[in-house]
Amino acid sequence: MTQNLQESAFLKACRREPAPYTPIWLMRQAGRYMEVYRKIRQRYTMLETVNQPELAAEVTLQPIEAFPLDAAIIFSDILPPLVGMGLDLEFVKQVGPKIHNPARTEEDIKALQVRPPEETMAGTLDAIKIVVRELASRNIPLIGFAGAPFTLASYAVEGGGSKTYINTKTLMFKRPDLWHELMEKLTQVQADYLIAQAEAGASALQVFDSWVGAALNEEAFKKYVKPYNKKLIEKIRSAGKPIIHFCKGTGLYIHEVADCGGDVLGVDWHQDLGQTWETVGDGFGVQGNLDPALLLAPWEELKIHVDRILDQAAGRPGHIFNLGHGLFPTTDEDQVRRLVDYVHEKTQRS
Amino acid sequence: MTQNLQESAFLKACRREPAPYTPIWLMRQAGRYMEVYRKIRQRYTMLETVNQPELAAEVTLQPIEAFPLDAAIIFSDILPPLVGMGLDLEFVKQVGPKIHNPARTEEDIKALQVRPPEETMAGTLDAIKIVVRELASRNIPLIGFAGAPFTLASYAVEGGGSKTYINTKTLMFKRPDLWHELMEKLTQVQADYLIAQAEAGASALQVFDSWVGAALNEEAFKKYVKPYNKKLIEKIRSAGKPIIHFCKGTGLYIHEVADCGGDVLGVDWHQDLGQTWETVGDGFGVQGNLDPALLLAPWEELKIHVDRILDQAAGRPGHIFNLGHGLFPTTDEDQVRRLVDYVHEKTQRS
Numbered sequence: 169m170t171q172n173l174q175e176s177a178f179l180k181a182c183r184r185e186p187a188p189y190t191p192i193w194l195m196r197q198a199g200r201y202m203e204v205y206r207k208i209r210q211r212y213t214m215l216e217t218v219n220q221p222e223l224a225a226e227v228t229l230q231p232i233e234a235f236p237l238d239a240a241i242i243f244s245d246i247l248p249p250l251v252g253m254g255l256d257l258e259f260v261k262q263v264g265p266k267i268h269n270p271a272r273t274e275e276d277i278k279a280l281q282v283r284p285p286e287e288t289m290a291g292t293l294d295a296i297k298i299v300v301r302e303l304a305s306r307n308i309p310l311i312g313f314a315g316a317p318f319t320l321a322s323y324a325v326e327g328g329g330s331k332t333y334i335n336t337k338t339l340m341f342k343r344p345d346l347w348h349e350l351m352e353k354l355t356q357v358q359a360d361y362l363i364a365q366a367e368a369g370a371s372a373l374q375v376f377d378s379w380v381g382a383a384l385n386e387e388a389f390k391k392y393v394k395p396y397n398k399k400l401i402e403k404i405r406s407a408g409k410p411i412i413h414f415c416k417g418t419g420l421y422i423h424e425v426a427d428c429g430g431d432v433l434g435v436d437w438h439q440d441l442g443q444t445w446e447t448v449g450d451g452f453g454v455q456g457n458l459d460p461a462l463l464l465a466p467w468e469e470l471k472i473h474v475d476r477i478l479d480q481a482a483g484r485p486g487h488i489f490n491l492g493h494g495l496f497p498t499t500d501e502d503q504v505r506r507l508v509d510y511v512h513e514k515t516q517r518s
Numbered sequence: 519m520t521q522n523l524q525e526s527a528f529l530k531a532c533r534r535e536p537a538p539y540t541p542i543w544l545m546r547q548a549g550r551y552m553e554v555y556r557k558i559r560q561r562y563t564m565l566e567t568v569n570q571p572e573l574a575a576e577v578t579l580q581p582i583e584a585f586p587l588d589a590a591i592i593f594s595d596i597l598p599p600l601v602g603m604g605l606d607l608e609f610v611k612q613v614g615p616k617i618h619n620p621a622r623t624e625e626d627i628k629a630l631q632v633r634p635p636e637e638t639m640a641g642t643l644d645a646i647k648i649v650v651r652e653l654a655s656r657n658i659p660l661i662g663f664a665g666a667p668f669t670l671a672s673y674a675v676e677g678g679g680s681k682t683y684i685n686t687k688t689l690m691f692k693r694p695d696l697w698h699e700l701m702e703k704l705t706q707v708q709a710d711y712l713i714a715q716a717e718a719g720a721s722a723l724q725v726f727d728s729w730v731g732a733a734l735n736e737e738a739f740k741k742y743v744k745p746y747n748k749k750l751i752e753k754i755r756s757a758g759k760p761i762i763h764f765c766k767g768t769g770l771y772i773h774e775v776a777d778c779g780g781d782v783l784g785v786d787w788h789q790d791l792g793q794t795w796e797t798v799g800d801g802f803g804v805q806g807n808l809d810p811a812l813l814l815a816p817w818e819e820l821k822i823h824v825d826r827i828l829d830q831a832a833g834r835p836g837h838i839f840n841l842g843h844g845l846f847p848t849t850d851e852d853q854v855r856r857l858v859d860y861v862h863e864k865t866q867r868s
Contacts, residue, residue, distance in 0.1 A: 329681075331679075331681075332811070332846070333811075334811060334814070334846055334848070337809075337811040337814070338811070338814045338848075341811065341812065341814060341815035341816075341819055342814065342815060342816065382732075385787055385788045385789075385809065386790070387823075387826075388809070419769075419770045420769045420770060420788055420789065420790075437735055438735045438770055439735075439770065440736065440770075459687075459735065459738070461682070461683075461684060461687040461688070461691065462691065464684070464687070464688045464691060464692065465691035465692060466691075466692065469691060473737075496682070496684055498684065498688075
């Protein structure tokens, strides 16, 4: 079985080997756009769904049952590891994540704990084991994931989402000593967590730096973030799984992102996939990069953009088709099916 | 007087003529970081402050009284022109702007009115006349401004700020006919408004496309926005004033933004000022581009970044020092003074 899994289109593409067709999975493929998901979330909160292994496994498998996707990604969120560090996380309806005790002072940051993921993220690790068993017979790999240190730090400091990241940047600029302490802790927690996901059976590991591009320019990225993303990737290398590194909004300094390492570079929908691949070179696979808003367009319009991406990646092994950001809740399930089928049909090579 | 005004450092830089020193003004230089401003806003709402000419003029002049800035910008907001089109705008405390009757359907968009700015924006036009009189003796030019069609459309459609612009993009992709109708109307309203500001005495005109870069990639910009920014700039050319075009977050396609025309290109803090200037060529002045969050850093840290920007622009006429986005309310007034003085001292050429 394991042998076959390694021969799956997704893992071949991760290794930049020629695949029988371009593999596709979609960020937020398990989520609100699916009726079966909405039904579950009527009964359980976000954190309940994440923390109950059977439930998280069920949600992870929902899109796999519905569409011929080439990889599953464990259903979770990037924020739960903050709970194990001592932060009081709540997903507030209509608002989003809130941390009721944000970490802004020296005392707050020194109090953050680095505990083993087997204690703090047991629900997700157990969910991975269940999903991997279920997927074995279908030869579909499971992706484990975690947030990158900056994105987690921004939530920890701001206490939620932000448009300006001003508290995070104030800490960074005024107290670089504390910033580095916070980033060191987060790097350790996330490295341990990703390695544990690999040990639980995940076949690939994705690191999401969702907000670093919105918050920081190249200079600040190099000084305050890059050393930690690099260190995180080096640490999880020992797990022996392909690493996908996705730093959203970093098109202006993607070469610096690439310099952090990893096997596959996530490309957001602002970037030009062809140009990005040329910039970072053949040492990387690329994953992306359709604007998820285009799934709300008529198929004839959507198709133009899908063709463009496939053309840009044609003739070069290592492309994983994906969106450049998560699926919108208003996406039609039929449109998702059409997209997945079309990518497979158009790229069939045998 | 007019002769002298044309010889001011700011207007010389707009024309890419050598100036005695690098002129500086700061986006949101009139605003919450100033104690005198906060006092006024304790008594009047945002819209009251904007709409009462004497009050708007007073607020416009507050930073000019406090710091040796090289230009004033009329105190207003980009959204009030939407009120004249029939939209019900409110600035909600702690939330931001809300439009209670967003324009999403064919009926909504057809109902939007194109009325003369003398009727709809009389308060701001009168405020400009007052400020220009006050500034004449000090030889300081006044900048008039307006939002670009996309940014206004996004507020009109979303009904407020957005992280995803999903309603706007859904309209754009699903009903391009309605999108173009909406953009045509906004282009007309904003062109008339900017020309009226010039006629009232503004010495330069800035077009703000605050959210286009966050919402759209190069392909979408070219198809759905560029024709209108170009048209707007062509229309207001007849006013005979320098035009500053600022499309935030468009570093990945700044050549397309430059292709819309204008005299000075606004550069946000994500971009590299030197690279941007090289990309767009000598036909443009550049304005920018310090990260406003750096004003919260200690002076020694801030100075490094100011020096870097000044070095990138050195030896080439046409640089207007500014931030790459508006000042934060938590900025210290003394830090602003230090910045303005430092830019003047360091660039003194005679």
